[in-house]
Amino acid sequence: MTVLVFGRSGQVASELRLLGPCIALGRDEADLEDPAACRAAIERHGPAAVVNAAAFTAVDQAETQEALATRINGEAPGEMARACAARGIPFVHLSTDYVFDGTGTAPWRPSDPVAPQNAYGRSKLAGEEAVRAAGGIHAILRTSWVFSARGANFVKTMLRLSQTRDALNVVDDQIGGPTPADAIAAACMTIARQLAADPAGSGTYHFSGAPDTSWESFARETFSRAGRPVAVTGIPTSAYPTPARRPLNSRMDCSSLTRTFGIERPDWRDGLDRVLAQLGQVD
Numbered sequence: 255m256t257v258l259v260f261g262r263s264g265q266v267a268s269e270l271r272l273l274g275p276c277i278a279l280g281r282d283e284a285d286l287e288d289p290a291a292c293r294a295a296i297e298r299h300g301p302a303a304v305v306n307a308a309a310f311t312a313v314d315q316a317e318t319q320e321a322l323a324t325r326i327n328g329e330a331p332g333e334m335a336r337a338c339a340a341r342g343i344p345f346v347h348l349s350t351d352y353v354f355d356g357t358g359t360a361p362w363r364p365s366d367p368v369a370p371q372n373a374y375g376r377s378k379l380a381g382e383e384a385v386r387a388a389g390g391i392h393a394i395l396r397t398s399w400v401f402s403a404r405g406a407n408f409v410k411t412m413l414r415l416s417q418t419r420d421a422l423n424v425v426d427d428q429i430g431g432p433t434p435a436d437a438i439a440a441a442c443m444t445i446a447r448q449l450a451a452d453p454a455g456s457g458t459y460h461f462s463g464a465p466d467t468s469w470e471s472f473a474r475e476t477f478s479r480a481g482r483p484v485a486v487t488g489i490p491t492s493a494y495p496t497p498a499r500r501p502l503n504s505r506m507d508c509s510s511l512t513r514t515f516g517i518e519r520p521d522w523r524d525g526l527d528r529v530l531a532q533l534g535q536v537d
Contacts, residue, residue: 257446258301260284260292260334261308265405266348269439270307277301286310286326289333296337303344303446306331307439313352313374314497320373327377332384339390344449346442349396351430351462353379356501359429361466363507364396364458372498382458391453393445395438395511398462398504399472401525402435403532412473413535416482426470426488430504431462434525441517448515455514460506463522472522479526480535 255275261267262280271278277299284295286308296304310316310326331347338345352375353368370376382394401407415422441461449455467475470488477484491500508519530536 255302255447255450257443258296258299258304260286260304260306263405264307265400265402265407265435266438266442267307268404269402269436270305270442273439273443286330287322289325289330292330293333293337296334296341300341301343303346303450304334304338305346305442305446306334307348307442309348310374310377313372316373316377317497320377323373323377324380328380328384331381332388335385335388335390335392338392339388343391344446344453345385345390345392346446346449347381347385347392347394348438348442349382349394350375350378351396351398351504351506352501353382353396354501356503358503359505361505361507362460362503364460364510371501374498391449392456393449394458395442395445396458396460396506397433397438398430398506399432400435400438401432401529403529404435408432408469408472409476409526409529410533412476413480413482413533416477416480416484420483421485421487422473423487423489423493424470424473425491425494426468427490428500428502428504429466429468431464431466431506431519432472432522432525433461433463434520434522434528436528437463437520437525441511444517445515459511459514460508461511461517462504462506462508462519463525464519466505475523476526480530
């Protein structure tokens with residue numbers, strides 16, 4: 255089946271392009287700042303399924319550009335979903351754990367009440383609501399802590415800092431599941447194929463890497479596996495203020511995804527090894 259992907263150079267979109275066959279659209283072909291252009295792209299290409307892997311992801315920047323973030327993360331997915339609903343084809347939309355308030359210690363379930371604490375989370379929630387309201391065949395896939403060998407992410411930032419620093423302070427009270435972008439891409443394709451065969455699986459799902467960990471532990475594992483002698487000291491979120499409030503609890507209950515689509519949580523340590531190999535950091 256031919257899948258139309260919104261996004262071309264982002265982490266997940268780059269991995270989707272490797273799985274093919276797919277048509278990946280960059281901003282020059284479908285600018286999410288113009289939601290109507292997204293609908294037009296679907297009508298023009300006539301795919302068998304659509305995956306939205308494009309988004310406004312600058313979390314702190316969204317605090318001062320919420321209207322733009324909401325147009326890209328909220329209005330554009332709504333147009334995509336309505337176009338897919340009109341054609342009767344599956345729409346897979348990527349979302350985030352930031353739609354929750356980030357408190358507690360229990361893994362978030364798809365059915366838990368949402369209460370985003372920052373502009374980015376509000377914009378992504380607007381997208382979820384628009385996708386559901388379209389009434390078509392869809393899967394909203396909430397994920398977290400995405401990393402890969404491409405684009406900007408925590409692993410690449412840690413490796414860059416390790417070139418000039420032998421000690422780093424890293425937040426240790428935010429807990430979640432780092433998620434390899436290639437695993438997300440594979441999950442999206444599996445979901446799209448299964449929804450095309452059986453639309454009954456439409457709904458909202460969670461997908462994150464296992465086991466849950468802290469940013470501090472993620473950094474330590476990255477340096478250990480890359481052979482970088484960097485001393486890591488854990489610090490609380492309060493010692494690293496940012497414009498946008500970050501969730502302390504990003505744990506996600508992914509069991510419904512396994513039950514419906516047979517997709518298990520990936521071990522992020524295996525994904526980290528793949529990324530480090532792609533970056534030439536390990537033999």
